Amino acid sequence: MERLLIKNIRYLYCMDEEDTFLENADIYIEGNVIKKIGTKLDVPADGVKVIDGTGKLALPGFINTHHHFYQNITRNIPIMQKGNLLGWLLYSYGAWENMEEEDVKAAARLATAELLMTGCTTSMDFMYFFPHGKHDLMDAEFEAVKELGLRFHGFRGCMPVMEGNLPAEMKERLGIDAGSLVESYDDILDSCDRTFQKYHDDSRFSMSRVGVGPTTVVFENPEFMKELKKMADNRGGLCHTHLHPRPDEIKKCGELYNCRPHQWLEEIGWIDKNVSFAHISRHNAEELDIVARNGASVTQSPSCHMRLGYPIAPA
Ligand SMILES: [Zn+2]
Structure with missing residues (x-):
C-alpha cells in the first residue's frame, strides 16, 4: 500500500x-x-x-456533483457554443453519434486530469448517450478514471426517449434517424445491471461507485423508472436525472397524470435520499419543498446555466 x-x-x-x-x-x-x-x-x-x-x-478535495465527461470532445466546436439547449443538443447528437470507445476514453482522461489539477478528488459523471447499440461505451470511462486515480461515481445514464421535438428536427436538418441514437428499455436495464456488477464497490472509501438514471424524466414509462430505482436501491447505488422541467415536459406530465413533474416523481417513489437532481433552475417553492421533505439532493451548475441563459437556481 x-x-x-x-x-x-x-x-x-x-x-x-x-x-x-x-x-x-x-x-x-x-x-x-x-x-x-x-x-x-x-x-x-x-x-x-x-x-x-x-x-x-x-483544503479537502472538492467534489463535483454533475458532469458529462464525453462532452469534452466537442466543446470547442463553434456551433456548439451558440443556441439554446435543444439547438445545442441537435448539433451535439449529430456529432456524438459517431463516438467510439477511444473518444470516450480520451474525453474521460481529459476531464479527470482537469478535475484533479483544479483540486477535485471526487467526481460523478452522468454518461447517458449510447448510440447505435454501443451499450457498454462507459467501460472506457471507468478504465480511464481508474488509471488517473480519481474517486469516481459513474452514473450509467440512458436516453430511451429523445427530448422535445428533437427527433423530427434531426431528421429534417441533419438527416439522422433518432431511433438509432436511443436505447430500448430492456437494453438499458441489462447494461445498467452489468455496470453495477463490474464497477460498483459500496465499501467505505470506495474509489468506484455506480448510479443510474435517465437524462430526462421518462414520463411515458413509469414502470421503467421504478425498475431503475429498484435496481439502484438493491445495489446500494444512487439515482440521478436532469430535473429543471421544460414547458413541454410540464405539459406532457400534466396531460398524462394531471400533476407537475415533481409531484409525479414523488408518487412513483423517485424522490428520496438516494436521488439527486441536476440544475434546479426552474423549481418553484412547492417543488423545492417536495425535494427537501423527501431528503433528495440537488446539484447546480452555474457556468452551464449562464451559457444556456437559465434563471439563477434558488439554492
Ligand atoms: Zn447535465
Whole structure:
C-alpha cells in the first residue's frame, strides 16, 4: 500500500464540524485514506513518499456533483457554443453519434486530469448517450478514471426517449434517424445491471461507485423508472436525472397524470435520499419543498446555466 506524508503545510483547513484549522501541519495518507493530520506527525519513515508542503495551503478535495465527461470532445466546436439547449443538443447528437470507445476514453482522461489539477478528488459523471447499440461505451470511462486515480461515481445514464421535438428536427436538418441514437428499455436495464456488477464497490472509501438514471424524466414509462430505482436501491447505488422541467415536459406530465413533474416523481417513489437532481433552475417553492421533505439532493451548475441563459437556481 502506498504511503504518503505531506509535511509542513503552511495552512490546513479541514472544513469539518469543528472547523479545524492548523498551521505548519502534516497529513499522513495510507492508500486512499487520510490516516492522520497534525503537527510534526510521527510516522515510520521507511517507504513513505514525502511531499514538502512549505508555503502551501491544503483544503479537502472538492467534489463535483454533475458532469458529462464525453462532452469534452466537442466543446470547442463553434456551433456548439451558440443556441439554446435543444439547438445545442441537435448539433451535439449529430456529432456524438459517431463516438467510439477511444473518444470516450480520451474525453474521460481529459476531464479527470482537469478535475484533479483544479483540486477535485471526487467526481460523478452522468454518461447517458449510447448510440447505435454501443451499450457498454462507459467501460472506457471507468478504465480511464481508474488509471488517473480519481474517486469516481459513474452514473450509467440512458436516453430511451429523445427530448422535445428533437427527433423530427434531426431528421429534417441533419438527416439522422433518432431511433438509432436511443436505447430500448430492456437494453438499458441489462447494461445498467452489468455496470453495477463490474464497477460498483459500496465499501467505505470506495474509489468506484455506480448510479443510474435517465437524462430526462421518462414520463411515458413509469414502470421503467421504478425498475431503475429498484435496481439502484438493491445495489446500494444512487439515482440521478436532469430535473429543471421544460414547458413541454410540464405539459406532457400534466396531460398524462394531471400533476407537475415533481409531484409525479414523488408518487412513483423517485424522490428520496438516494436521488439527486441536476440544475434546479426552474423549481418553484412547492417543488423545492417536495425535494427537501423527501431528503433528495440537488446539484447546480452555474457556468452551464449562464451559457444556456437559465434563471439563477434558488439554492
Ligand atoms: Zn447535465
